[in-house]
């Protein structure tokens with residue numbers, strides 16, 4: 650598995666404001682969108698393209714366009730939804746699927762409660778959006794779901810990651826044969842006894858959308 654931890658002062662600056670408990674939901678949502686657009690720039694480095702011939706006002710030249718089939722962006726509900734706008738701003742022609750996963754707060758195990766995805770994802774590059782890579786359970790379940798449907802290249806974009814979650818992901822897909830990449834804004838210190846990332850930013854879903 651390839652892991653890319655963003656190392657850019659603008660990203661760290663935005664993350665610092667995001668982490669601050671005094672940051673309100675509208676500002677938090679706005680920052681998450683901006684951060685995802687910055688992370689997506691790195692995450693799409695190997696997006697599939699094909700050559701295309703065009704005519705400028707001056708001459709003809711060869712450029713690149715995104716290949717068909719288009720990439721699929723998969724936000725994991727609910728917190729991943731806050732990352733969707735920032736991602737589609739960069740790839741407006743991507744298809745968007747949805748995956749609803751819940752984590753049992755006692756066992757910390759993830760399960761799927763809803764999905765809206767093509768039955769056949771073979772040949773598709775998938776970008777999974779989940780702000781917090783904590784225990785790794787949700788992301789492993791989501792990636793397995795996509796692999797079972799034929800996805801052959803999967804990139805997870807997470808705002809923050811814990812070392813424990815990265816290890817779980819690495820172990821789970823060491824022999825999968827499907828290239829998996831993680832692009833994350835920061836690698837935090839650890840998980841606490843409640844499965845929260847430390848120093849983290851708290852519950853990403855609650856901070857995006859409030860406690861409902």
Ligand code: URA
Pocket residue numbers: 728781783844845846847849850851852853854
């Ligand atoms: N999910 C969150 O929203 N925050 C954490 O710290 C861990 C999991």
